[in-house]
Amino acid sequence: xxxxxxxxxxxxxxxxxxxxxxxxxxxxxxxxxxxxxxxxxxxxxxxxxxxxxxxxxxxxxxxxxxxxxxxxxxxxxxxxxxxxxxxxxxxxxxxxxxxxxxxxxxxxxxxxxxxxxxxxxxxxxxxxxxxxxxxxxxxxxxxxxxxxxxxxxxxxxxxxxxxxxxxxxxxxxxxxxxxxxxxxxxxxxxxxxxxxxxxxxxxxxxxxxxxxxxxxxxxxxxxxxxxxxxxxxxxxxxxxxxxxxxxxxxxxxxxxxxxxxxxxxxxxxxxxxxxxxxxxxxxxxxxxxxxxxxxxxxxxxxxxxxxxxxxxxxxxxxxxxxxxxxxxxxxxxxxxxxxxxxxxxxxxxxxxxxxxxxxxxxxxxxxxxxxxxxxxxxxxxxxxxxxxxxxxxxxxxxx
Numbered sequence: 001x002x003x004x005x006x007x008x009x010x011x012x013x014x015x016x017x018x019x020x021x022x023x024x025x026x027x028x029x030x031x032x033x034x035x036x037x038x039x040x041x042x043x044x045x046x047x048x049x050x051x052x053x054x055x056x057x058x059x060x061x062x063x064x065x066x067x068x069x070x071x072x073x074x075x076x077x078x079x080x081x082x083x084x085x086x087x088x089x090x091x092x093x094x095x096x097x098x099x100x101x102x103x104x105x106x107x108x109x110x111x112x113x114x115x116x117x118x119x120x121x122x123x124x125x126x127x128x129x130x131x132x133x134x135x136x137x138x139x140x141x142x143x144x145x146x147x148x149x150x151x152x153x154x155x156x157x158x159x160x161x162x163x164x165x166x167x168x169x170x171x172x173x174x175x176x177x178x179x180x181x182x183x184x185x186x187x188x189x190x191x192x193x194x195x196x197x198x199x200x201x202x203x204x205x206x207x208x209x210x211x212x213x214x215x216x217x218x219x220x221x222x223x224x225x226x227x228x229x230x231x232x233x234x235x236x237x238x239x240x241x242x243x244x245x246x247x248x249x250x251x252x253x254x255x256x257x258x259x260x261x262x263x264x265x266x267x268x269x270x271x272x273x274x275x276x277x278x279x280x281x282x283x284x285x286x287x288x289x290x291x292x293x294x295x296x297x298x299x300x301x302x303x304x305x306x307x308x309x310x311x312x313x314x315x316x317x318x319x320x321x322x323x324x325x326x327x328x329x330x331x332x333x334x335x336x337x338x339x340x341x342x343x344x345x346x347x348x349x350x351x352x353x354x355x356x357x358x359x360x361x362x363x364x365x366x367x368x369x370x371x372x373x374x375x376x377x378x379x380x381x382x383x384x385x386x387x388x389x390x391x392x393x394x395x396x397x398x399x
Contacts, residue, residue, distance in 0.1 A: 009105070010114070014120075051139045056089070057087065062083055063082055085359045086253065102157075104162060203387065207263075222292055264306055265374035267368075268369065269291070270284075280295055286361070318390045342381070346383070349376045353370040356369050357369025
């Protein structure tokens with residue numbers, strides 16, 4: 001009976017997550033739609049809402065501009081078709097958080113596997129319904145991507161919420177069996193998985209927090225340029241509101257770009273461009289006010305920003321080391337924990353860069369954002385240095 005209740009509650013959580021995400025896109029679009037167009041077309045409004053929600057989960061939109069629009073704006077017909085895939089990660093972050101909350105609750109109820117499977121399947125089902133009912137010739141999507149990508153974010157949240165909670169509180173299942181196997185090997189290895197995940201969570205939080213801090217400083221320092229770009233757009237009140245809401249949704253994406261910048265590899269804003277601490281090479285940048293945050297030039301002194309991921313790794317190492325018992329501190333488990341923290345942090349960095357890169361338009365704007373591989377390697381090495389120093393250094397008797 002308890003598993004049935006968990007199944008139903010997880011299904012309800014998934015429905016609410018889809019509903020809230022789509023409503024967050026629908027509400028402002030509806031207001032703008034009726035203010036700008038008067039009596040709006042309900043089907044077009046629904047198609048636009050779902051397209052925004054799908055793009056927010058990394059679903060590529062295959063845009064086909066109408067011939068009348070091309071002729072009216074004197075646009076080259078070769079640019080009529082392009083892919084828009086740079087995601088406003090605000091929607092994905094919301095789905096991830098909803099999933100984590102639902103997964104943790106299922107784990108506390110003692111049926112985390114049932115909760116994860118139920119929530120993921122129901123979320124995918126409603127994503128499929130939204131995709132089928134909102135098909136559009138202007139912004140087409142592949143059905144499997146429209147179902148799998150949003151469901152993947154929600155399922156990741158479910159797992160991130162369920163597994164740590166079940167590991168900490170016990171699940172009378174696979175995790176407890178794995179814990180018993182570790183206990184048979186050695187008591188020193190029993191805490192390794194939990195401490196590695198805890199340390200990685202601290203390191204990733206620290207790195208993302210550093211990226212948010214760098215973004216905030218850049219917004220302040222480049223505020224004049226951002227204002228100038230806003231004024232040059234000549235938008236009316238509703239245009240300013242729409243542009244402001246869109247830029248807020250892209251703030252998480254910009255924070256991931258900042259993480260790639262401070263770690264060293266940087267990011268691109270078009271084919272053949274790069275923004276790194278060692279140097280900036282930019283061509284013509286779209287006149288989006290938020291992109292005014294991009295620096296015109298950089299200084300090699302900014303390479304010291306790489307100390308921030310190292311500091312995040314050191315913080316993770318300190319937090320993990322403080323939880324190790326003095327009489328259960330062999331070097332082997334500590335080294336494995338340090339490597340695991342770095343590897344998990346690198347994997348998360350790669351995933352963040354993957355979802356924060358894509359296409360912003362045709363031609364040279366088809367490549368925007370950071371490269372996952374170089375950023376993951378840089379973050380992994382920097383976090384490993386910080387965590388290794390704190391975990392592998394000898395500890396004084398009074399510590």
